[in-house]
């Protein structure tokens with residue numbers, strides 16, 4: 001028995017962003033546009049539609065920024081939200097859409113630092129158009145907001161945050177610079193692997209996670225080394241979409257549990273933090289499972305993931321760890337030390353991460369000492 005939560009419609013394929021303008025009249029007249037720092041970049045995708053308000057999202061969003069954006073959208077009478085950009089932009093779009101539909105404030109629903117009140121009513125129609133291949137935010141049912149006051153990131157989480165339309169056009173990622181391709185691509189891969197080894201996995205999440213792992217592992221280096229490789233970009237867009245579907249249905253693990261906390265303490269891209277943690281977490285999980293839960297399905301799941309990652313039928317979990325380490329190195333991902341995390345902060349990170357929602361899908365409970373060792377190995 002399982003539930004499968006997915007966007008109402010997923011439109012995938014090269015060139016399909018051209019369908020956006022024709023789609024909008026069926027969803028609402030007054031459009032709120034959420035974009036990255038440069039709103040004119042993808043403006044043409046709206047065709048003749050003139051948005052009633054434009055929200056720019058230059059970095060990972062704060063509670064206050066979402067509150068201000070919602071107020072603006074409400075004042076302008078926005079009926080439909082279109083978000084075109086990376087994960088942060090898509091998260092702002094879905095948060096604003098749900099707050100418009102409910103007449104509420106971000107802190108009403110935010111987990112951990114807010115009141116965590118369940119979202120009761122539907123969002124206004126929301127179209128997600130990703131321009132990076134990484135977060136899978138077009139397919140997830142949560143929006144991550146940072147709360148600078150508490151130095152923490154937390155989510156609004158509800159099936160009502162699922163997009164009305166996820167419009168995924170891999171051609172929009174062709175202009176992604178190599179560093180963004182690397183960090184977002186490794187995030188996508190992590191978001192396929194963590195749900196795949198999660199105790200919350202189900203047959204449907206397994207199917208999409210395995211396919212995302214296989215495609216992403218084959219294409220990531222090619223997309224990084226040659227941004228114009230359309231086939232690799234298409235595979236990475238699928239890896240990202242499938243990672244989003246997988247995590248929305250099977251949860252994430254210790255990479256994201258720790259990365260969420262680190263991201264609230266240092267200013268570094270989410271994907272880069274995940275990438276640095278990836279191999280050390282897999283090693284720590286496998287070691288802990290072998291010692292404490294040798295019969296665990298988690299070990300069998302890691303064993304099944306190894307051929308998907310390495311492309312070799314006979315690959316072991318150790319081969320998979322080596323593959324992950326070599327891939328992260330080939331993609332020039334900086335260690336945690338380089339993004340400003342200090343050893344004096346490890347204990348605090350471990351303590352906060354142990355309580356994080358993302359830890360729920362980890363195949364084994366890691367101790368504070370094990371989490372500190374992971375941080376040290378990733379630095």
Ligand SMILES: [Zn+2]
Nearest residue numbers: 135187191274
């Ligand atoms: Zn992620």
